Amino acid sequence: QVIKCKAAVLWELNKPFSIEEVEVAPPKAHEVRIKTKEYVQYNPSETKKNLCGGSAVKNLPANTGNVEESVLSSSPGDKVIPLFIPQCGKCNVCKHPEANLCLKFQLKEPRGTLNDGTCRFTCRGKPIHHFLGTSTFTQYTVVDEMSVAKIHADSPLEKVCLIGCGFSTGYGSAVKIAKVTQGSTCAVFGLGGVGLSVIMGCKAAGAARIIAVDINKDKFARAKQVGATECINPQDYEKPIEEVLKEVSGGGVDFSFEVIGRLDTMMSALLCCQEAYGVSVIVGVPPHAQNISMNPMLLLTGRTWKGAIFGGFKSKESVPKLVTDFMAKKFSLDQLITHVLPLEKINEGFDLLRSGMSVRTILTF
Ligand SMILES: NC(=O)c1ccc[n+]([C@@H]2O[C@H](COP(=O)([O-])OP(=O)(O)OC[C@H]3O[C@@H](n4cnc5c(N)ncnc54)[C@H](O)[C@@H]3O)[C@@H](O)[C@H]2O)c1
Numbered sequence: 530q531v532i533k534c535k536a537a538v539l540w541e542l543n544k545p546f547s548i549e550e551v552e553v554a555p556p557k558a559h560e561v562r563i564k565t566k567e568y569v570q571y572n573p574s575e576t577k578k579n580l581c582g583g584s585a586v587k588n589l590p591a592n593t594g595n596v597e598e599s600v601l602s603s604s605p606g607d608k609v610i611p612l613f614i615p616q617c618g619k620c621n622v623c624k625h626p627e628a629n630l631c632l633k634f635q636l637k638e639p640r641g642t643l644n645d646g647t648c649r650f651t652c653r654g655k656p657i658h659h660f661l662g663t664s665t666f667t668q669y670t671v672v673d674e675m676s677v678a679k680i681h682a683d684s685p686l687e688k689v690c691l692i693g694c695g696f697s698t699g700y701g702s703a704v705k706i707a708k709v710t711q712g713s714t715c716a717v718f719g720l721g722g723v724g725l726s727v728i729m730g731c732k733a734a735g736a737a738r739i740i741a742v743d744i745n746k747d748k749f750a751r752a753k754q755v756g757a758t759e760c761i762n763p764q765d766y767e768k769p770i771e772e773v774l775k776e777v778s779g780g781g782v783d784f785s786f787e788v789i790g791r792l793d794t795m796m797s798a799l800l801c802c803q804e805a806y807g808v809s810v811i812v813g814v815p816p817h818a819q820n821i822s823m824n825p826m827l828l829l830t831g832r833t834w835k836g837a838i839f840g841g842f843k844s845k846e847s848v849p850k851l852v853t854d855f856m857a858k859k860f861s862l863d864q865l866i867t868h869v870l871p872l873e874k875i876n877e878g879f880d881l882l883r884s885g886m887s888v889r890t891i892l893t894f
């Protein structure tokens with residue numbers, strides 16, 4: 530059956546979302562239809578980048594809900610988290626023990642469709658694109674089976690929805706990608722929801738010093754609450770931030786993280802890590818089609834420069850485990866949630882995010 534429901538639709542880039550009635554087609558083979566319960570907003574730049582042409586159902590990578598109808602492993606009533614990186618389980622990347630960028634992920638050439646190349650949404654007679662295979666700013670959505678994880682039946686959806694993107698990305702970047710070591714010194718550039726989650730990962734891994742860097746000093750109190758040992762505003766110094774960090778760390782930090790999405794801070798993060806053994810991780814998504822020019826000597830001396838999507842976690846198998854870890858109180862998500870709004874106020878939520886007033890807003894349906 531086609532379901533009619535409420536959704537936030539983005540008809541044009543850089544315009545507000547409009548609340549519309551959409552038709553959601555039933556799932557085809559290997560797909561799942563989900564009733565959305567809670568959703569967490571993602572970085573607006575992501576939305577811009579991943580839209581294909583005109584219209585797109587406003588959807589972001591992390592949300593939670595109940596399976597409404599399904600053809601395969603999840604059954605009606607299951608609690609689930611949609612996954613913006615699928616895990617097909619069959620491709621070379623899925624078979625690799627460490628990597629997570631499933632070849633079914635439409636990262637570089639997003640089609641705005643499900644895996645079979647078609648859409649399940651229509652609005653005012655027009656087909657509406659999917660976003661990152663999840664499309665969750667809607668009361669009902671359809672996703673591919675490889676893009677949804679069944680989670681513990683008692684999970685608090687209004688919190689664990691953060692595990693669908695921001696938290697896992699930051700936390701995994703520290704524990705899985707950088708492999709932060711006990712007693713080490715870390716520098717984290719950017720203290721939004723993802724940067725705060727990097728700090729939590731550094732702390733969990735036993736870092737002795739976690740230096741938080743942001744140009745908005747209002748971010749410092751929360752950074753300290755989640756584990757930063759000191760906070761630095763680059764605007765308070767004449768010299769470049771990498772020089773400041775090299776000085777305060779006695780020659781360069783062990784691990785640095787760029788969690789902003791700017792080319793200049795990516796270079797600063799690389800430069801501030803120790804030249805012989807420092808590891809620098811790119812977490813922020815760079816502006817579209819821009820390149821960095823760099824001197825290879827920076828790496829020849831021994832530095833490591835790497836990056837990852839979704840903290841390097843294989844999505845379908847890791848998300849349920851992270852939810853279980855959350856329920857076992859291995860980490861808290863409370864510091865990441867600053868606002869709760871109904872779907873109708875979605876544009877307000879984005880204003881809060883852009884202005885730096887919120888960390889994450891949970892939308893309710
Ligand atoms: N790799 C992934 O899989 C993945 C997943 C989710 C998000 N991201 C990316 O991570 C980045 C961070 O996401 P977020 O939601 O935490 O963003 P956010 O906008 O909430 O936080 C960014 C922070 O950077 C600070 N900042 C801006 N310019 C700065 C500068 N020049 N120097 C120092 N600090 C500066 C801002 O004040 C803000 O606190 C984004 O680029 C997002 O697209 C990547």
Ligand SMILES: *[C@@H]1O[C@H](CO)[C@@H](O)[C@H](O)[C@H]1NC(C)=O
Pocket residue numbers: 818819820
């Ligand atoms: C950036 O690098 C790519 C190669 O990775 C190249 O194709 C492209 O032209 C470069 N863009 C600019 C603006 O230099």
